[in-house]
Amino acid sequence: MYVARQPIFDRRGQVTAYELLYRSGLRNAVPAGMDLDHASAKVISDALSVFGYDVLLDKRPGYVNASEKVLIEGWYRVLPPGNTVVEVLESVMPTPAVLASCHAAKMAGYKLALDDFVYRPQLRPLLDLADIVKIDFLEIVGEQREFARDLVGHQRLALAEKVETVADFKAAVDLGYDLFQGYFFARPEIVARKDIAPAKLAYVHLLGELNKEDLDFPSVELIIKRDPALALKLLRFLNSAAFGWRSRVETLRQALVLLGERPFRRWASLIAISVLAEDHPMPLLMSCMVRARFAEALVGLAGMQERCLDAFFAGMFSGLDALVGRPLAELLIDLRLAPDLREALLGQGRGKLAACITIVLAYETGNWDDVGDAAQGLELDDLAVAHAYREAIEWAQQCWPNSP
Numbered sequence: 001m002y003v004a005r006q007p008i009f010d011r012r013g014q015v016t017a018y019e020l021l022y023r024s025g026l027r028n029a030v031p032a033g034m035d036l037d038h039a040s041a042k043v044i045s046d047a048l049s050v051f052g053y054d055v056l057l058d059k060r061p062g063y064v065n066a067s068e069k070v071l072i073e074g075w076y077r078v079l080p081p082g083n084t085v086v087e088v089l090e091s092v093m094p095t096p097a098v099l100a101s102c103h104a105a106k107m108a109g110y111k112l113a114l115d116d117f118v119y120r121p122q123l124r125p126l127l128d129l130a131d132i133v134k135i136d137f138l139e140i141v142g143e144q145r146e147f148a149r150d151l152v153g154h155q156r157l158a159l160a161e162k163v164e165t166v167a168d169f170k171a172a173v174d175l176g177y178d179l180f181q182g183y184f185f186a187r188p189e190i191v192a193r194k195d196i197a198p199a200k201l202a203y204v205h206l207l208g209e210l211n212k213e214d215l216d217f218p219s220v221e222l223i224i225k226r227d228p229a230l231a232l233k234l235l236r237f238l239n240s241a242a243f244g245w246r247s248r249v250e251t252l253r254q255a256l257v258l259l260g261e262r263p264f265r266r267w268a269s270l271i272a273i274s275v276l277a278e279d280h281p282m283p284l285l286m287s288c289m290v291r292a293r294f295a296e297a298l299v300g301l302a303g304m305q306e307r308c309l310d311a312f313f314a315g316m317f318s319g320l321d322a323l324v325g326r327p328l329a330e331l332l333i334d335l336r337l338a339p340d341l342r343e344a345l346l347g348q349g350r351g352k353l354a355a356c357i358t359i360v361l362a363y364e365t366g367n368w369d370d371v372g373d374a375a376q377g378l379e380l381d382d383l384a385v386a387h388a389y390r391e392a393i394e395w396a397q398q399c400w401p402n403s404p
Contacts, residue, residue: 004366005056007283008063008159009180011173015283017085019063019181020056021366036067036089041075053079055394058286063087063113071101081109085132090116094125102129113159130156132179137172138162204331206272207317210265220268221253262309270399273316276323284322286396291315291360293392298356301388302378307353310341314357318345352378363389 005018020043044064053062063085066076076086086105092098102112106129113132117123127133137160160172163182172180209220270289277285295315296308304311317337321328332342343349344357355374362370363385375385 006181006366011178011180013281015060015281016179017061017063018057019065019087021065036065036091037069040065040067040070040089044070044075044079053083055390055397057083058393058397061085061111065089065115066092068092068095068098071105072097074101074104076105076110077108085111085113087113087115087134088126088130090114090118092126094123099125099129102126106131116161132157132159134159134161134181135177136162137168137182138164204276204320207269207320210269210272215261215265217253266309266312269313269316273320273323276320280323284319287364288316288319288323289396289399290389290392291318291364293395294363294389295356295360297388297392298359298378298380298385299353301380301384302352302356304352310338311353311356313337314341314345314353315360318357318361359385 004021006021007015008017008019010016056062061083062079064076064079064087066086066088068089068091070076071086071088071092076084088102105112111131112129113134114123114126114130115134116136117127117133119127133156135158139162157178158176159179159181160168160175160177161181163169163172163180168182169180206220209216270292273288274285277288292312292315295311299305299307299311314337317332318328320331329346332345337345340349340351340353344354347358349357355378358374359371359378359380362368362374371385375382
């Protein structure tokens with residue numbers, strides 16, 4: 001049972017919602033000739049009964065695709081109206097039954113979105129009911145892109161989907177779009193050889209120290225003590241509900257004793273990453289955390305428990321380029337990662353560790369062919385992989401329960 005989620009962003013780059021997408025397995029996206037009624041119904045059912053609607057959406061609205069039958073039969077009504085956007089597929093025509101169903105959905109408190117919208121006069125009745133209109137920014141150019149200007153100010157939002165680059169994002173903003181969906185956030189713009197701010201450089205050095213084979217705790221402690229805010233964050237984090245200590249942790253050395261060296265490396269690294277992410281949208285930090293936990297779990301499932309910490313670092317470091325603004329290849333040299341770990345992160349590796357990192361990165365973007373090939377090579381159970389991803393999301397939410 002599989003559900004993929006794709007984030008939807010606002011003009012500030014903040015995640016405002018997730019679209020839930022049908023997947024038949026790890027290897028495939030929607031198969032050719034797939035029954036759209038079945039696909040829509042399966043997403044709704046699995047999101048509720050298998051994955052948990054709140055867990056998947058992280059307290060944000062969810063967009064669910066609705067075929068004509070799903071719309072008319074009202075199958076989406078099992079989902080909470082205040083947190084659900086019914087996304088009417090482009091194949092749905094404004095028949096009297098469809099329009100009546102759309103009116104009923106809006107009366108019940110659901111919002112309506114039109115998927116892959118290309119304006120034609122006969123679609124005007126649907127457009128008049130829509131709260132959100134999604135326009136394929138990759139395929140549509142010229143007048144259709146500018147059509148968003150006509151939508152603004154008419155109590156509906158324009159959403160540019162398949163926004164692949166930062167340049168696309170900026171163009172869509174200039175054209176008046178309100179919401180954005182695509183790879184512009186998951187694949188951030190990298191400026192080669194951009195200087196790293198001194199404060200950020202200190203945290204990169206800390207990550208390097210934490211990744212050393214033999215932990216030099218005095219050096220780690222010195223770096224942390226030089227930044228009171230970092231020390232405070234670490235202690236506050238260690239005293240969170242995620243650990244459940246009977247007494248408060250007061251010092252870094254006490255944390256090291258209570259946690260043990262390997263867990264201390266992990267948690268201190270997370271705090272360093274969180275500081276690096278302070279001037280970035282919170283979803284980027286959460287993505288790094290989900291990747292870290294997911295990678296750690298996959299390595300364990302693959303029978304490489306001795307590499308769990310390496311995998312955790314790899315998942316977390318995979319977003320470091322977006323946080324620091326320097327190509328990942330350069331940063332990994334400074335971090336002195338093990339060669340196979342570095343190669344795995346750069347997509348050049350072979351073997352089990354590289355396969356696990358491939359799954360982590362491909363799962364996030366819905367590249368199911370790569371996920372399936374890597375999982376098959378590791379002999380991983382499909383359902384176990386899906387469960388590991390869900391657990392990673394829950395863990396990240398528990399660590400930062402008040403994230404926006």
